[in-house]
Amino acid sequence: xxxxKLAENTVQLxxxxxxxxxxxxxxxxxxxxxxxxxxxxxxxEVQEVIAKELKTSVAKVYGVVTFYSFFTMIPQGENPISICxxxxxxxxxxxxxxxxxxxxxxxxxxxxxxxGKFSINCLRCVGACGLAPxxxxxxxxxxxxxxxxxxxxxxxxxxx
Amino acid sequence: MDTVNxxxxxxxxxxxxxxxxxxAASGVGMHIPTLCHMKLDDLNIxxxxxxxxxxxxxxxGRRNLAPACCTDVSEGMKINTxxxxxxxxxxxxxxxxxxxxxxxxxxxAKSGNCDLQxxxxxxxxxxxxxxxxxxxYREDTSPAIIREVDKCIMCRxxxxxxxxxxxxxxxxxxxxxxxxxxxxxxxxxxDHSVCTYCGQCVAVCPTGALTEVDxxxxxxxxxxxxxxxxxxxxxxxxxxxxxxxxxxEAGSLVTxxxxxxxxxxxxxxxxxxxxxxxxxxxxxxxxxxxRLGKHLAGDKDVKLxxxxxxxxxxxxxxxxxxxxxxxxxxxxxxxxxxxxAIAKTYFADQLGIKREDLVVVSIMPCVAKKYxxxxxxxxxxxxxxxxxxxxxxxxxxxxxxxxxxxTALPNEDFDNPLGESTGAGxxxxxxxxxxxxxxxxxxxxxxxxxxxxxxxDELRGMEGIREATIDFDGLPIKIGIAHGxxxxxxxxxxxxxxxxxxxxxxxxxxxxxxxGGGGQPYHHGDAGILKKRQxxxxxxxxxxxxxxxxxxxxxxxxxxxxxxEPMSEKAHHLLHTxxxxxx
Ligand code: SF4
Ligand code: SF4
Ligand code: SF4
Ligand code: FES
Ligand code: FES
Numbered sequence: 001x002x003x004x005k006l007a008e009n010t011v012q013l014x015x016x017x018x019x020x021x022x023x024x025x026x027x028x029x030x031x032x033x034x035x036x037x038x039x040x041x042x043x044x045e046v047q048e049v050i051a052k053e054l055k056t057s058v059a060k061v062y063g064v065v066t067f068y069s070f071f072t073m074i075p076q077g078e079n080p081i082s083i084c085x086x087x088x089x090x091x092x093x094x095x096x097x098x099x100x101x102x103x104x105x106x107x108x109x110x111x112x113x114x115x116g117k118f119s120i121n122c123l124r125c126v127g128a129c130g131l132a133p134x135x136x137x138x139x140x141x142x143x144x145x146x147x148x149x150x151x152x153x154x155x156x157x158x159x160x
Numbered sequence: 161m162d163t164v165n166x167x168x169x170x171x172x173x174x175x176x177x178x179x180x181x182x183x184a185a186s187g188v189g190m191h192i193p194t195l196c197h198m199k200l201d202d203l204n205i206x207x208x209x210x211x212x213x214x215x216x217x218x219x220x221g222r223r224n225l226a227p228a229c230c231t232d233v234s235e236g237m238k239i240n241t242x243x244x245x246x247x248x249x250x251x252x253x254x255x256x257x258x259x260x261x262x263x264x265x266x267x268x269a270k271s272g273n274c275d276l277q278x279x280x281x282x283x284x285x286x287x288x289x290x291x292x293x294x295x296x297y298r299e300d301t302s303p304a305i306i307r308e309v310d311k312c313i314m315c316r317x318x319x320x321x322x323x324x325x326x327x328x329x330x331x332x333x334x335x336x337x338x339x340x341x342x343x344x345x346x347x348x349x350x351d352h353s354v355c356t357y358c359g360q361c362v363a364v365c366p367t368g369a370l371t372e373v374d375x376x377x378x379x380x381x382x383x384x385x386x387x388x389x390x391x392x393x394x395x396x397x398x399x400x401x402x403x404x405x406x407x408x409e410a411g412s413l414v415t416x417x418x419x420x421x422x423x424x425x426x427x428x429x430x431x432x433x434x435x436x437x438x439x440x441x442x443x444x445x446x447x448x449x450x451r452l453g454k455h456l457a458g459d460k461d462v463k464l465x466x467x468x469x470x471x472x473x474x475x476x477x478x479x480x481x482x483x484x485x486x487x488x489x490x491x492x493x494x495x496x497x498x499x500x501a502i503a504k505t506y507f508a509d510q511l512g513i514k515r516e517d518l519v520v521v522s523i524m525p526c527v528a529k530k531y532x533x534x535x536x537x538x539x540x541x542x543x544x545x546x547x548x549x550x551x552x553x554x555x556x557x558x559x560x561x562x563x564x565x566x567t568a569l570p571n572e573d574f575d576n577p578l579g580e581s582t583g584a585g586x587x588x589x590x591x592x593x594x595x596x597x598x599x600x601x602x603x604x605x606x607x608x609x610x611x612x613x614x615x616x617d618e619l620r621g622m623e624g625i626r627e628a629t630i631d632f633d634g635l636p637i638k639i640g641i642a643h644g645x646x647x648x649x650x651x652x653x654x655x656x657x658x659x660x661x662x663x664x665x666x667x668x669x670x671x672x673x674x675x676g677g678g679g680q681p682y683h684h685g686d687a688g689i690l691k692k693r694q695x696x697x698x699x700x701x702x703x704x705x706x707x708x709x710x711x712x713x714x715x716x717x718x719x720x721x722x723x724x725e726p727m728s729e730k731a732h733h734l735l736h737t738x739x740x741x742x743x
Contacts, residue, residue, distance in 0.1 A: 044346050057329025058345035059353075066334045 006045050013038060014046060018053035025056045028064055032071055041075045069122060077112040077119035079157045084134040086125025093146070094133040098122065100147040104154060117157065166237035181217060181228035181239060192217065192241050193250065193279055196315035197229035198364060200687035202622045203644070203671045207320040207364075212313065213253050214279065217241045225249050254283050259290040262310050270368030273682055276313060297341055302350040304357040304373055304530040309341045312369040318342060318361035325671065326645040328477065330355045354480040354742075358473035358645065358669040359527035359678015372527045372679060375548045376558050382519040382547070383426045389511060390519045391429040392422050393499045393578070396437065397525035397589030397674035398552045400696040404681040404689070405556035406566040411692025413700055416571020421559050422523075423572060432574045433522065434581030436499035437588040437597070439718070440470060441709035443735050444492040445602040446726035448664055463488050465640065465655065465662040468594050470494045472532035473669035475739065477645050482652050483741035491736040495588065496522050496529050497538050499578065500545030501734040506722045507578060515543055522549045525589070525677030528669070537737050551679025580714040583701030590694045591643035591673035592619045592626065595666035599630055599639070600708045607633040614707050620698070622672065622691065625650065627662070640665040643673050
């Protein structure tokens, strides 16, 4: 694994967040949330700093990061696309929608497109089952998405 | 004290409140099968994730079956441990586990010693009704340990050992659901991680997911090469455990049979690591007295406490975790490496052969020793001082492979000159033994008086951290002992904080010391075995005529003929080492 050296102020930012949670190991999930919301993702080097600050092992931190689908180790695209894979969405065709996004953007789940514009992620139930299948792009929510809508959704962001 | 009355299989039982059903049952001799649960008494080690559900029992009046390992008893409980419903549930659980497990039993390194295999056998599983996808994972091979994660059943015992007991923190459950495995961070291979190769994860893994790197093939090849002289050394802890592999009672001392077996396997000279342990005491003891002398003379730069350095897993631990303290441990090499260095110089010269034509094999209770003999500092022109290190378990496999009837073997003696040892060398195999051996010699060298009594009961035992003050004829020497790396960490943190009053500390990575090493016959959760092995070593010590390292005649001869004196330049070159910052 090539070592990336984190910028001094990034390290400080992570440390500050840990201090906010009193450097408690039991606050690991909250710390990870905060850090991801600031940095967008949780690369290995970031997890190492967090492990050190919370006096836990990197393996444990990595264990938590890989357990929850909302944590990501890959930088998100400018427009992060999330497809809900909760039960309601799944039975109403979320998988086909996901496949269509993957096909059109030529990326796998957890990756970003080469131009950095889009990334795809899967979520568990986002609490809008009435609108299933649900897709979010950034803050915007799309309901009752069919594979045929995918092209239109992507186009909305392409020319920005 | 609160007590609880209950019945187990119609038998009335009274236990303390807070007892689990499992404990209550075993207290009255009823066996409930367990898989993920592991409790090592005396060592205060427990793994209780309640994950596998093999231990379920029926509790009258409850709708669901209860996992016995993590359900506390309550007043009036009526428990049935093997009703039809219970047996069916256990079988279902087992079939589900097996439905995602490779069918490699016939060729698995763990076959015959596997808790999962035993359990499937005991439950009479003849068919798997659940067919589905099987998870696969790449194999990870390191210098000492192989991870075959396909065979992992997620009992998480290894995690408990690595994180809670050893505080190394290499292993953790990662991912979710079907994809979940136990892995180092970022799914890196073990040899890129901070793993110490202590092998404690291997020692408790109930399946073939974690095993040692098998080097028996290399040993067989060396033994059948007519151009090589092949010699063997065997560590102290091996003789107190090998018998278990052949159905002998735990704690049986099999030194004589061990020597006989090694001769029959074809080793040209059968030597003893205990000899090198005596040599270690000469070097380490002298280093201790040197540092102590300087300290007493008012030298402020001298580092105390001195820490023992016989355990390669411990060495790797502080190189990763406390690199700023790497000048505190003794520079003495481990007995395994001292033996190799002397064998490939002094002994090769005696035989009149080149070091390349001499193959040194060691039999170790340890998997870290495999890693240790591969370290660059222990090679000359790329030829290692110790060529192959195999575990007690691997030796047992070799003996079985060669159709040697171990229990029927006569008792034989080690060869000379590297086979002679004192009782001090023997006790190196248990926690407390190295420092006791050092005290026996350091006391007499320092005070120039004979010790009135050789058994230092104050240094013996199984508590994780022990301390004692030994009176060196008016000079109180404070000694600390830690076994298990988590306990070692505590003592190190004290030193770091400037709160340590010890002059010398003994550290062994494995709980119990090498008798509990990662390469020993599996204890299958019965930590009582370790105490029996420990008692065996103290017995062997007692039975020896010589019990102090500095009285070993072949050690005296080695210094006279070859090394000069302890810490001489030659001794320094061959018997001492340096440590590296691995962060
Ligand atoms: S060998 Fe020791 S340090 Fe390495 S993973 Fe196993 S328990 Fe952890
Ligand atoms: S590797 Fe072995 S000890 Fe670790 S969780 Fe898997 S089966 Fe259990
Ligand atoms: S305590 Fe003994 S068996 Fe365990 S790692 Fe150290 S040297 Fe090896
Ligand atoms: S399942 Fe998708 S919103 Fe609930
Ligand atoms: S042994 Fe009780 S749940 Fe695994």
